[in-house]
Amino acid sequence: MRGGTFITVEGGDGSGKTTLIHSLALKLQQTGHEVLITREPGGSPIAEAIRAVILSKENTAMDARTEALLYAAARRQHLAEKVFPALQRGVDVLCDRFVDSSLVYQGYGRGLGLDAVWDINRFATEGCMPDLTIYLDLDPEIGLKRIQNNRDREMDRLDLESLAFHRRVREAYLLVAEQFKERIVTIDASVSKEEIAAQAWTLVEGKLKL
Numbered sequence: 001m002r003g004g005t006f007i008t009v010e011g012g013d014g015s016g017k018t019t020l021i022h023s024l025a026l027k028l029q030q031t032g033h034e035v036l037i038t039r040e041p042g043g044s045p046i047a048e049a050i051r052a053v054i055l056s057k058e059n060t061a062m063d064a065r066t067e068a069l070l071y072a073a074a075r076r077q078h079l080a081e082k083v084f085p086a087l088q089r090g091v092d093v094l095c096d097r098f099v100d101s102s103l104v105y106q107g108y109g110r111g112l113g114l115d116a117v118w119d120i121n122r123f124a125t126e127g128c129m130p131d132l133t134i135y136l137d138l139d140p141e142i143g144l145k146r147i148q149n150n151r152d153r154e155m156d157r158l159d160l161e162s163l164a165f166h167r168r169v170r171e172a173y174l175l176v177a178e179q180f181k182e183r184i185v186t187i188d189a190s191v192s193k194e195e196i197a198a199q200a201w202t203l204v205e206g207k208l209k210l
Helices: 017-030 045-055 064-088 099-109 114-125 140-149 163-179 193-208
Strands: 006-011 035-039 092-096 132-137 184-188
Touching: 006 017, 006 099, 006 193, 017 035, 017 092, 017 132, 017 193, 035 064, 045 064, 064 092, 064 099, 064 114, 099 114, 099 163, 132 163, 132 193, 140 163, 163 184, 184 193
Parallel strands: 006 092, 006 132, 035 092, 132 184
Antiparallel strands: none
16 A cells, blocks of 8 residues: 555657656645655665666667666666655655566567566556656657757767667557547647646646646
8 A cells, every 4th residue: 555646757759758847746745745756776785786787878789678678677666665665655746767667668669568677667666656646748859959958968889879779669659649648648848848837737737636
């Protein structure tokens, strides 16, 4: 039994996930909610160590199934060590990426199949899914340009993928959002960050009945 609300933000690289999460956290805190901001892969010491292996530019030879299994392993540790305890304490959890990222990046982008990747993650998560997922939809060409222009952000292995790969990922996100539309809400991420934040806050208010 969990008392907190589990909210995830999804989207391609450069879509503004981190900016939105911090905006939502501030608003929730202003309404008296305790909030945990976290991310995947990572979010806990062991999961962060796995993240370093997954995203290292040195590991270009990584097999697609290995990659999918590592993401699921990091996710399991993150849930067990951080997310589950927070939700049980009544803390609202805002997470940058979750299962949907694995479905689209490994299941579709890498061609492993959505069902195969979902089976791995169903075991890892014990069926724990977000109460609300906000998908920030953006042309990947725009997102990649944002990343290149952000001098504070270090390029990782996935940033080195082709534009065609990132286009497949976007296509998959749209398919997954349609498949799970009771949970996933799409926001156009090409508009201003203020407009994105306002739309997302309306969704969160409705979910938490604030």
